[in-house]
Amino acid sequence: MSDKPTVLAVDDTPENLHILMDLLKDDYAILAAKDGEKGLKLARSKDPDIILLDVMMPGMDGYEVINRLKAEEKTKDIPVIFVTSLNEAGDETKGLALGAIDYITKPFNPDIVKARVRNHLELREAVRVREDVERIMRHDLKSPLTSVISLPQLILMSGEYDEHVKSMLARIEDAGYTLLSMVNMSTALFKMERGTYSFVPESMDMAAVVRKVFIGHEDTAQMRGIELVLEIEGTPAGPEQEFTVSAEELLCYSMLANLVGNAVDACPKGGDVRVSLQRMEGAVQISVRNPGEVPEDIKSRFFAKYATSGKDRGTGLGTYSAKLIAKAHGGSISMESVDGEVVVAVTIPQP
Known part of the structure; x- marks a missing residue:
């Protein structure tokens, strides 16, 4: 079993999942889900340390996923970073109000992705300690x-x-x-x-x-x-x-x-x-x-x-x-x- 922190990436676009996995695989154990339902199942069963969650997905979008995560005792404390190409302040406000801790925008900036994930995981570990x-x-x-x-x-x-x-x-x-x-x-x-x-x-x-x-x-x-x-x-x-x-x-x-x-x-x-x-x-x-x-x-x-x-x-x-x-x-x-x-x-x- 890996001692690395676990990152769950949820995105309906395979290309985006591959980019995130390539950026983070050296430092983290990566789980991937192509839709909200699979993302919820992995969050419940694998208890990831952080979730990178796409906002715009067919069927169950990111807003509904985070609502369900925060409603369940087992998953409510897992930090969620929204991944989105939306740039309007209202979309960010909605996500933060639902419990997201941060946003990462597409197209991905490798340094920003790594820094955001690292900083929030270090903060979570500090809270645990x-x-x-x-x-x-x-x-x-x-x-x-x-x-x-x-x-x-x-x-x-x-x-x-x-x-x-x-x-x-x-x-x-x-x-x-x-x-x-x-x-x-x-x-x-x-x-x-x-x-x-x-x-x-x-x-x-x-x-x-x-x-x-x-x-x-x-x-x-x-x-x-x-x-x-x-x-x-x-x-x-x-x-x-x-x-x-x-x-x-x-x-x-x-x-x-x-x-x-x-x-x-x-x-x-x-x-x-x-x-x-x-x-x-x-x-x-x-x-x-x-x-x-x-x-x-x-x-x-x-x-x-x-x-x-x-x-x-x-x-x-x-x-x-x-x-x-x-x-x-x-x-x-x-x-x-x-x-x-x-x-x-x-x-x-x-x-």
């Missing part, structure tokens, strides 16, 4: 993090401790949750950007997640005289009051940690940061409120990637990741100023 490394890191880090999270509760069960010790143990547990969330989110956000994240909701207590997030920001809030308040259905929540929703707990923790952290940073001294949980028809809404102001230079790009203002060490990924997480839940996120408050609201549909 990144995912493998992050998968290994997640596996190797989760075992010690499980101990960090579980041991504080075991210690508390083993004896009586004063409130100071209980508080320190709670912070250790919260730090463990924060690290676990970061480990899981490293790959999750990448998959959300690509639209390949598999969302698996579960029944969870959103109020408990908010309380854990508050513990992580407690020190900063106390130093600045900021009160952290949890509200459920418009009234202050009791210490054990629950708010059960269908969602992914670690994603919600990461989202709220970012939104509450931003609110604490923006809140003036002596103010309060409130997280409100409320049920709506067919959904729940999570609102994070603070009396601060959003800088003018960031209002229009509040949820954009790398958007930050006035933070020396800010990454500009907090609100962007919150947007991706809301979208992964099938929901939405918004920011507005209401009665002197900045309100970031996340709506999550419920079954």
Whole structure:
């Protein structure tokens, strides 16, 4: 079996197939199909690393082929480069909208063909390596993090401790949750950007997640005289009051940690940061409120990637990741100023 990457060329013109095979045969294993149906069968059975797909073919054209490729789990991630003699921008736009990663025009320029295939295969391999490394890191880090999270509760069960010790143990547990969330989110956000994240909701207590997030920001809030308040259905929540929703707990923790952290940073001294949980028809809404102001230079790009203002060490990924997480839940996120408050609201549909 060849160790070379596999290129599948699909074109109804034999001459074009021969040209592509001659150009690429030294560096790649080549598969060839003379129509869309055969191309689909080879894609399903041989799992090529990249597909060069002619747009204009009798019967099933390239647009229909890529539609079917992207609709099937086994073939949806195979990169497709369209091969066409069409030069109109509208045709390129249509192909890219369907999921093609690039275009090669006929007559073929040998250097361009080789460069495009090589560059996209190298990019795909880089993505694979990144995912493998992050998968290994997640596996190797989760075992010690499980101990960090579980041991504080075991210690508390083993004896009586004063409130100071209980508080320190709670912070250790919260730090463990924060690290676990970061480990899981490293790959999750990448998959959300690509639209390949598999969302698996579960029944969870959103109020408990908010309380854990508050513990992580407690020190900063106390130093600045900021009160952290949890509200459920418009009234202050009791210490054990629950708010059960269908969602992914670690994603919600990461989202709220970012939104509450931003609110604490923006809140003036002596103010309060409130997280409100409320049920709506067919959904729940999570609102994070603070009396601060959003800088003018960031209002229009509040949820954009790398958007930050006035933070020396800010990454500009907090609100962007919150947007991706809301979208992964099938929901939405918004920011507005209401009665002197900045309100970031996340709506999550419920079954």
